[in-house]
Amino acid sequence: MIELANEYLVVLLALLLCMVMAFIRVIKGPTAPDRVVGLDTINTIVIVGMVIFGAALNEVIYIDVAIVYALLSFVTTLFIAKYLEGGDF
Amino acid sequence: MIFEIIIYILLAIGVFFNVLAGVGLLRFPDVYTRLHAGTKCTTFGSIFICGSVILIGLRAWYSPYMGFTGAEGSELAIHTAIALIAILLTNPTGAHAIARAAHRSGVKPVGAVVDELDGKTEKKSARRKTTTKKKTTTKKKGAKK
Numbered sequence: 505m506i507e508l509a510n511e512y513l514v515v516l517l518a519l520l521l522c523m524v525m526a527f528i529r530v531i532k533g534p535t536a537p538d539r540v541v542g543l544d545t546i547n548t549i550v551i552v553g554m555v556i557f558g559a560a561l562n563e564v565i566y567i568d569v570a571i572v573y574a575l576l577s578f579v580t581t582l583f584i585a586k587y588l589e590g591g592d593f
Numbered sequence: 594m595i596f597e598i599i600i601y602i603l604l605a606i607g608v609f610f611n612v613l614a615g616v617g618l619l620r621f622p623d624v625y626t627r628l629h630a631g632t633k634c635t636t637f638g639s640i641f642i643c644g645s646v647i648l649i650g651l652r653a654w655y656s657p658y659m660g661f662t663g664a665e666g667s668e669l670a671i672h673t674a675i676a677l678i679a680i681l682l683t684n685p686t687g688a689h690a691i692a693r694a695a696h697r698s699g700v701k702p703v704g705a706v707v708d709e710l711d712g713k714t715e716k717k718s719a720r721r722k723t724t725t726k727k728k729t730t731t732k733k734k735g736a737k738k
Contacts, residue, residue: 511601511604514608515604515607515608515642518608518611518612519608519611521612521615522611522612522614522615523615524615525615525616525618525619526614526615526618526631528619529618529619529627535624535695535700536698537624537691537694537695537698537700538624538627540691540694541618541624541627541628541631541632541691542618542631544631544632544684544687544688544691545614545615545618545631545632545635548632548635548636548639548680548684549611549635551639551676551680552607552611552635552638552639552642552643552680555642555643555646555673555676556642556646558646558669558673559646559649559659559669559673562659562660562661562665564665564668564669564672567669567672567673567676568672570676571672571675571676571679574676574679574680574683575679575683577683578679578683578686578687581683581687581690581691582686582687582690584691585687585690585691585693585694586690586694588691588694588695588697588698589693589694589697589698590697590698
């Protein structure tokens with residue numbers, strides 16, 4: 505069993521709720537930029553969730569994973585935006 | 594005691610703003626307003642959540658706290674600060690890129706009467722197209738001659 509302190513469990517459940525709402529926007533979104541906005545929000549919430557997990561489970565290595573995830577998701581967002589713009593790269 | 598209350602208040606503010614971002618993402622009518630909700634609110638909320646974790650790390654650096662020894666506490670604080678700086682640098686930049694891409698790909702704001710950016714952001718690509726056309730025409734002329 506994972507031993508989580510109560511306050512962290514509440515925080516993580518609220519972040520999961522926010523992530524589900526963003527994912528509904530990803531599924532529903534009428535246009536492509538709507539879906540990209542939802543994915544960007546999900547990325548940020550995942551980073552924050554990794555930081556919270558690292559503090560809750562006494563594992564500092566999770567926060568390094570969060571740093572790398574932040575930079576890689578930034579590159580992904582920029583590339584998708586460049587693709588949506590059209591034209592030549 | 595006071596220290597834990599400060600940490601809980603910071604966590605509550607951060608979670609409140611993150612949930613607000615999700616609600617705004619669902620309820621707003623438009624790509625640009627959704628960007629406004631989904632990016633600014635998550636940036637502001639993650640500042641507070643990462644700030645609470647940094648406080649835990651600094652407190653553990655001072656004396657062992659919540660299962661963290663002193664060295665682990667310093668590592669936690671510094672690495673969380675680096676992650677926070679990464680979020681602060683990358684999140685608004687990505688939002689700006691998405692907004693520009695949405696405007697260039699032809700998505701209009703809902704209820705907007707005048708679009709003052711219309712035609713202004715597409716100068717670069719138009720210029721590129723004209724230059725390529727000129728090049729091709731000059732090539733054709735050269736071939737004819």
